[in-house]
Amino acid sequence: EDQVTQSPEALRLQEGESSSLNCSYTVSGLRGLFWYRQDPGKGPEFLFTLYSAGEEKEKERLKATLTKKESFLHITAPKPEDSATYLCAVQAPIKAAGNKLTFGGGTRVLVKP
């Protein structure tokens, strides 16, 4: 059974204080690992997909990296608008299962000015 664990559950940062979020996963054959951002009262919004260990993706102040057992979301010099819940998910290994994702519990990030 696929499992995804995110840490920490919550993170309070000062504006400009860089930090990293962790996503540990157990899956029998990774097809893809996804990062999403979720704002209060909204649906998750896609950020990145990573497919193989060593891969990195960047978007503005966010950078996602992937190893064989975990992924990190690095937030560099965050701004208050980066405050959100960040979700990590892994894709089901069986292609016939379609696009089933198993999600972690998320990390709530609050960036204070």
Added chain:
Amino acid sequence: NAGVTQTPKFQVLKTGQSMTLQCAQDMNHEYMSWYRQDPGMGLRLIHYSVGAGITDQGEVPNGYNVSRSTTEDFPLRLLSAAPSQTSVYFCASSYSSPGRAAKFSPLHFGNGTRLTVT
């Protein structure tokens, strides 16, 4: 292009009542799915569909029914609501690229339906 539209946004039900949560997408995505989100438990898959006429169960299907008569619509039915079904429900869709190395596009989510069962 509206993306994924969910209705209603909020709903209160009494125990035992039934209702249908609506989900429609205008992106011609063949894959659609329903998740519920509860505090501390993340998003959990209820049902999914890989195309019109094809549905399957996810992680937490009990108490819910789905059907997929068209590509655009994927309604979720609560047969007899229970307080344990109080949650936020999200519908999502995606497509797959053609070919042997086909990959799915990222899930595109609606903004959810907040359901309270008393």
